[in-house]
Amino acid sequence: QVQLVESGGGLVQAGGSVELSCVASGSIIRIYSIGWYRQASGNQRELVANSSSRAGTNYADSVQGRFTISRDDAKNTMYLQMNSLKPEDTADYYCSADILRRESWGSALSTVWGQGTQVIVSS
Numbered sequence: 873q874v875q876l877v878e879s880g881g882g883l884v885q886a887g888g889s890v891e892l893s894c895v896a897s898g899s900i901i902r903i904y905s906i907g908w909y910r911q912a913s914g915n916q917r918e919l920v921a922n923s924s925s926r927a928g929t930n931y932a933d934s935v936q937g938r939f940t941i942s943r944d945d946a947k948n949t950m951y952l953q954m955n956s957l958k959p960e961d962t963a964d965y966y967c968s969a970d971i972l973r974r975e976s977w978g979s980a981l982s983t984v985w986g987q988g989t990q991v992i993v994s995s
Contacts, residue, residue, distance in 0.1 A: 874898035874900055874982075875896070876896050876968070876969060877897070877987070878965065878967050878987065878988060879892070881989030881991045882991065882992070883994060884991070886993055887957065889957065890957065891954070892951065892954070892967070893950075894949065894950045896950075896984070899975070900971055900974075901972040902972045903943075903945065903948060903969050904925075904970040904972065905924035905969065905970045906923050906943055906969045907968045907969070908941060908965060909965070909966045909967075911966070912963040919932055921940075938955050938957075939952060939954050939955070940952070950969065957991075957993045960993075961993050962991060964990050964991075965989050966987075967985070970983050
């Protein structure tokens with residue numbers, strides 16, 4: 873069993889910065905692509921940023937130049953640094969990763985999601 877746990881959300885003023893963290897735990901063999909998504913109240917979940925060795929790093933137009941996705945494979949942790957925050961960045965933020973996990977019978981690859989962390993940007 874593998875799980876992702878986000879942290880770092882909270883209330884921040886417009887123009888401020890927040891760094892979200894997402895730690896993977898369990899029988900992890902390797903973490904492949906990673907991503908951050910967000911869902912504002914009444915809206916669908918949308919991609920914020922993702923990164924993989926095959927496709928590189930991609931950002932939503934709305935966060936390009938303000939947000940940075942990164943990872944520390946030694947710590948099984950991914951980050952989302954968010955700068956110059958705007959009220960419209962207010963949402964629940966979710967991390968996701970394609971993780972190869974160890975099973976008693978071998979290994980399996982699956983997409984795992986965190987439980988989400990809330991970010992509120994006040995104007």
